Amino acid sequence: MxxxxxxxxxxxxxxxxxxxxxARDLFKGVVLFIAFGLLLALAWVRLRAPxxxxxxAAIGSGLTGALFLSTLGRLRRMEREAGQAEPPPxxxxxxxxxxxxxxxxGTVLVTALLGWAVWALPAGAPGxxxxxxxxxxxxxxxHRVTAVLLNFRAYDTLLEVGVLxxxxxxxxxxxxxxxxxxxxxxxxxxxxxxQTALVNLLVPVMLVVAGYLLWxxxxxxxxxxxxxxxxxxxxxxxxxxxxxxxxxxxRRWMRTGLAAxxxxxxGVGLALVIAGRRLLEYPAGWAGALILLIEAAVTLSIGLTLxxxxxxxxxxxxxxAPTMTHTNQQP
Amino acid sequence: MSVSEWxxxxxxxxxxxxxxxxxxxxxxxxxxxxxxxxxTKADNVGLxxxxxxxxxxTESAVTLVKLVLIWWLVLVSSATVCCLIAGxxxxxxxxxxxxxxxx
Amino acid sequence: xxxxxxGAAVLLLLTLVAGxxxxxxxxxxxxxxxxxxxxxxxxxAVLLLLxxxxxxxxxLDVALVFALLAAVVGVAFARRGIAAPQxxxxxxxxxx
Numbered sequence: 001m002x003x004x005x006x007x008x009x010x011x012x013x014x015x016x017x018x019x020x021x022x023a024r025d026l027f028k029g030v031v032l033f034i035a036f037g038l039l040l041a042l043a044w045v046r047l048r049a050p051x052x053x054x055x056x057a058a059i060g061s062g063l064t065g066a067l068f069l070s071t072l073g074r075l076r077r078m079e080r081e082a083g084q085a086e087p088p089p090x091x092x093x094x095x096x097x098x099x100x101x102x103x104x105x106g107t108v109l110v111t112a113l114l115g116w117a118v119w120a121l122p123a124g125a126p127g128x129x130x131x132x133x134x135x136x137x138x139x140x141x142x143h144r145v146t147a148v149l150l151n152f153r154a155y156d157t158l159l160e161v162g163v164l165x166x167x168x169x170x171x172x173x174x175x176x177x178x179x180x181x182x183x184x185x186x187x188x189x190x191x192x193x194x195q196t197a198l199v200n201l202l203v204p205v206m207l208v209v210a211g212y213l214l215w216x217x218x219x220x221x222x223x224x225x226x227x228x229x230x231x232x233x234x235x236x237x238x239x240x241x242x243x244x245x246x247x248x249x250x251r252r253w254m255r256t257g258l259a260a261x262x263x264x265x266x267g268v269g270l271a272l273v274i275a276g277r278r279l280l281e282y283p284a285g286w287a288g289a290l291i292l293l294i295e296a297a298v299t300l301s302i303g304l305t306l307x308x309x310x311x312x313x314x315x316x317x318x319x320x321a322p323t324m325t326h327t328n329q330q331p
Numbered sequence: 332m333s334v335s336e337w338x339x340x341x342x343x344x345x346x347x348x349x350x351x352x353x354x355x356x357x358x359x360x361x362x363x364x365x366x367x368x369x370x371t372k373a374d375n376v377g378l379x380x381x382x383x384x385x386x387x388x389t390e391s392a393v394t395l396v397k398l399v400l401i402w403w404l405v406l407v408s409s410a411t412v413c414c415l416i417a418g419x420x421x422x423x424x425x426x427x428x429x430x431x432x433x434x
Numbered sequence: 435x436x437x438x439x440x441g442a443a444v445l446l447l448l449t450l451v452a453g454x455x456x457x458x459x460x461x462x463x464x465x466x467x468x469x470x471x472x473x474x475x476x477x478x479a480v481l482l483l484l485x486x487x488x489x490x491x492x493x494l495d496v497a498l499v500f501a502l503l504a505a506v507v508g509v510a511f512a513r514r515g516i517a518a519p520q521x522x523x524x525x526x527x528x529x530x
Contacts, residue, residue: 005444011449011475019458031457031466034507038473042447050492054499057359062503064508073514088519133483140472205404206502211411213495230499233506240513336435343483347442350476356471357456366456370468374475382444383478385486388435393504397494399479401478404501409474412508417510420464 011044026075030068037061051145051221054213058229063306066236070312074175101296140287141218149223150291154280158269161261161298168258168305175313177246191241206234214299220286224295226260228302235307250315254308261301263292340385346380349373363420371413375406439486446483450476467511474504 016039020032037060044053062309077300132144132152149157210230217223239246268279268290277283282290332340356369382402389395450472457469481489481497 005447008444008447008451012447012454015451025460027463028458028460028466031469031511035457035469036472037495038500039478041479042477044479044490045493045496050490053496055492057496057499058503062507063498065507069510131529175524192415194411194414194514197526198408198505198509201407202404202502202505205400209502210483213499220495220496226499230502230505233503237509240509265473296458308441332435334452339435339486340438343439343442343486346479347445347521349450350446350479354452354476357453357468358455363462366465366468367471368474370453374471378475381482387480388486389490394491394494395499398482401482401494401497401501404498404505405474405478408501408505409471411511412471412474415512416464416467417511420462427491 006046007048009039013039013043013296021157026072028063032070033068034061034065037065051223052247054226055229056219058226058233059306060243063229063232063236063310066233067306067309070310074312138284138287140289140291142281143217143219145221146217146223146291150294151280151282151287154269157298158262158265160278161265161301164302164305165259165262168308169311171309172314176313191243192306195241199237203234203237206230206237210299210303214292214295217295218292224298225302227299229294229306231299231303232306232310236310239307239310246311248291248315254304254315257304258301261294261298264297266292335387339387340398342380342384342387346384349377349380364417367413367417371409375409378402378405418432435488439483443480443483443487446476446480450480467508470508472503474501474508479502493500 002239013036016032016036020036023029023032031108041053041057041061044056053315100310107207127145132148136142136144136147139151141150160192210227213230214224214227215222216225272281272283273279275283350373353370353373355367356373360366360369379402382398386395386398389398453472453476454469457466457472460466478497478500479501481493484494485491485497
């Protein structure tokens with residue numbers, strides 16, 4: 001029975017990946033990507049990596065999917081504005097024989113290299129698991145993954161949080177928020193009442209779940225990234241359901257919130273350096289509290305970052321007027 | 332197997348049956364409205380039966396609360412999303428298959 | 435019990451994959467959006483069965499996140515998949 005489930009998962013994953021790649025219809029590609037991500041989360045569950053399964057379900061599939069949808073909407077508008085509304089080609093082979101051969105050769109090569117890498121691992125090696133287990137008591141948390149992410153290898157996580165901030169800075173630099181379905185026409189802008197009701201029910205639950213994931217991260221799978229993704233999901237729901245929120249002008253609290261995670265993380269690190277320790281070397285007895293502080297700030301920042309990324313660009317400066325004039329230009 | 336285990340197995344088997352029916356409808360029904368109908372209704376009953384089956388085997392209250400919360404969340408959101416999708420399709424001028432045939 | 439639960443999980447995964455055929459085939463964007471529904475219910479059920487099969491109660495949290503994110507994706511689909519119509523791509527079939 002166990003092989004049956006896993007073999008089915010593998011076959012389905014490969015099939016979905018191929019379908020997502022060859023789809024000419026971009027919306028179809030996005031949907032298949034989301035489905036692929038959710039199946040991949042199931043695969044991580046089977047590999048006994050529930051931490052990654054949580055992250056994959058929340059960020060890898062759910063929110064990335066929402067971001068792709070946002071991007072797709074912008075692409076369609078850009079095409080329409082450029083007047084290139086050519087009919088979509090049918091699904092099918094894209095590049096002919098040469099392209100197909102190169103793709104196949106590359107895939108085989110990468111697979112062979114990965115297989116070789118796994119083969120070359122010494123059999124039965126515990127990796128760093130034993131080393132982590134030996135020092136777990138000093139880490140301030142009792143869950144090994146969190147101990148590694150927020151203590152033993154905290155600087156890796158610090159840089160990841162920095163990458164997220166760079167991402168939103170880059171998006172804000174190149175694009176203005178463009179949320180046309182809100183303002184472009186009355187029909188598409190009106191929110192169905194049942195959607196409002198659903199969002200009013202879900203958002204409070206999501207806030208509680210985010211808090212729960214943040215807290216449980218100390219002892220079990222969970223933590224800032226998963227909690228932040230759930231917060232981001234709540235943000236996306238709110239943007240889709242409160243049209244007037246989507247056209248809010250840029251505010252100082254947005255920037256503060258976006259940077260809060262990195263600032264607190266760095267602040268703790270630097271404070272420890274000033275206190276005569278190494279960067280992010282927590283003093284005994286303080287580790288648990290400091291990790292919770294950092295994770296709370298990082299959760300907020302990740303949630304806000306994902307929400308604002310869904311907006312697709314920097315919110316209008318000062319007052320909402322530019323958004324209105326922009327939409328008036330449209331047919 | 333104990334009585335509760337037999338009961339669990341029965342509930343889960345029944346739930347799986349509903350999922351099978353839902354997927355059959357999804358593949359075989361003629362248009363998006365009927366497919367929505369098949370998927371949302373059958374799958375939600377199926378999930379309810381599976382939740383009941385799993386709940387019978389749990390001793391912890393926390394697990395029980397989570398199970399009920401999960402079921403409730405799926406129930407509320409899938410019913411609403413079904414409604415939203417159907418509404419969006421209707422607004423863009425697609426009539427259900429039965430009405431198209433009647434015309 | 436755990437063997438039975440795994441067997442049921444395999445069956446559910448099969449129905450999930452069968453449902454994905456509809457998502458691949460379409461023909462309309464709305465048909466593809468059913469993927470979110472499919473994963474919101476069937477994916478969660480598979481996870482619950484894996485709990486019973488000895489996967490640990492942590493999978494309940496994964497199921498919770500599945501359910502919530504499927505709702506987010508579902509609403510985003512319904513609002514943005516069809517709601518931004520444009521000749522040609524994606525949601526095109528609804529307006530033909």
